[in-house]
Amino acid sequence: MSGQLTPKKRLLSFSTLEKWKDFSLALPALLLLAIFTYFPLISSFYISLTNWDLIKPIKKFVGLLNYERLLKDDQFYRVLKITFTYTVLDVALSLLIGLGMALLFNHRSKAFGAMRLLIFMPYYISMVIASMVFVWILNPEYGVLNKALEVFGIDKVFWLNDTSTALWSVVSVSVWKGVGFVMIIFIAGLRSIPTEYYEASSIDGASKWRQLIHITIPLLSPTTLFLIITSFISSMQVFQSVSVMTGGGPLGSTKVMVMWIYEMAFVQFKAGKASALVIIFFFIIIFFTFVQFSLSKRKVHYEG
């Protein structure tokens, strides 16, 4: 046998075989992705070109009509604006408060460990439960918050029933819940900054504030980028808290994109139009993620 094993006679070279082996090992994972991600995505695209109502067996092909209707619809731009407002508020507040807390609680002692745990705790709570608790806290007649404000003589605020406060209320739940996570990641980032920089700069007479601006924040930028990208994507797709707390109301003032998609598909049975919206939204998110990555190439400071 060994005599026949000349390079010419081999059907596949060793390295090709090796590549196939690698591929076959990745196959189960790829298969799952194909079934649960790529196939739905492509199918969605197909449905978006029909007028399917989710029940009828017939799907009439309507071309780009769904896209045309959506892009001409004022509500599309309104929902998009609300979704971006929510995202900017959520990401900015979580990151700012999270950074503040990270700076505050970045001490190695048992007491600080316990405090960090307490701040991190809401992260473990399911979003639905957290939202329900906040619905009670914010209840205009019986809620704790209004009762507390009453002591200071502040009149009833209809937190979730007022178009000017509803979005802020939903954002506050998300910030409250997510800020602990942001803090922990920032603390990990802070601890990887070499102390020599601080020592050197304090010898040069730099104040704490200048150290923060010129050392801490620039050197935290990879962490910040990671947090911005992950929370941007999850904020854009907010659904549970909105669904539980306001259902998109009052007067549509908290109707975010996923909420609208849900309504369109499962309340109004416009699967075709909803799929078109899914596709548009998919590209919007991809676009912004891409923008963030390319901006970061110039700005982010990776410490070796």
Add this chain to the structure above:
Amino acid sequence: MKMKQWLLLVTLLMMTVTSAVGCSKSQAKEEATTVPPAPAQEDTTPIKIQYWHSHDEDQTAGLDYMIKEFNKKYPYITVEPVFQGDYDELQQKLMAAVAAKQVPAVTNVEVAKVPNFSESGMLADLSPYIARDKMDTADFSTGMLKAYNYQDKQYGLPLIVSTSVFVYNKTMFDKEGVTPPQSWDEIEAFAQKLTKKEGNKTTRFAFSVPGWSSWYYDPWIMNGGGSVLTQDNMSAIDQPDSMKFMNKFKEWKDKGYMHIGYGKGASDTMRQMFFDGKIGMVEHTSALIKWYMEKAKFEVGVSFLPGDKKRISQIGGAGIAVMDMASEKEKEAAWKFVQFMTAPENNIKWAEFTGYLPTRKSAIESEEGKQYFSKYPQYKAVFDNFDNVMPRDQHPAYDEVSEFYVQALGKVVLENADVEASFKEAAKQMNDVLAEYATK
């Protein structure tokens, strides 16, 4: 990364797609089955059918009882009840079932979904069965029966029927010497007597109408002489008669008589305020009459909605229907079950078990029915208006377009917007959707 929610949505959409292609083949067959089924000679080979329902915990005792009784009558039919969550969940599961071509034989169908489900061929037309077995449909409350009729075909029968009523604090009313208003004109005097104020702030509202769902004020639109849709399915919401209720609501609200709950959690708040004596009378579903009686620390009374040009109230709840995709044999068994569940014999017992309304005229007039009313005099108010419990306009896009005048009402209630301007805008939005629907 949290792509999950988004993915879930897409996956759900997809799951329903995969088999949809295959479904299209059965289209031709469906046409053939509308022929009245031949009077079946009693085929008693054992058969098992599934009943998908939304009867929650406090109704399961009643359901178990009914199924047991049914088995005594038809020992060869086994009915397997499957709880599928609330109406929305049930509906989503039914859609998935149709896509997977594995449907239950019998199901609940929420009254508001009748147009959608009928139009898409999901439910079997029961008319041939009714004609064949000479079922006396005139015995049903006219409105309740009509609610499950779509384009002259009977797609289901009323099973758990509710309607909106005013639930009032009788103890308070007796003390203040007021009775619930029977017409819109009586509301001013009634409310003036009952409302309590401290300065400009109302500390006790005379009454409350939920603003969170159009189901509660659709009857007000009708009673004022208006309607939601015109004959040719365009918006009628900006007609003077249709807006009459809103102008009244605004007036009553500005005077501090009326509380209008809006948005999520408003229902809980309204109930709590009622129990605390901060509201004298609340409009709510008749399905909760028993609940109010149990929870309140005072005597509870029930009154039919006050009328103006008309005096009607709107149907809610669910009916029982047969799935069209089930086999002929299953349908036959399912029809027997439907007949049994809605029969006059068990009507009062069922109503008592569930807290929903009896549906049969003969049942109400029976001895059992009379006992029922002496036990729960609160329900009497509803039954004096038995035939005035009406279905709403039937249109597959009703839920979608009603959202617009819910918002218009919200603008008036929350932001003190002009009634006419908001309702004109709502009408325009409704017409856009209705037009889009018509061209589909």
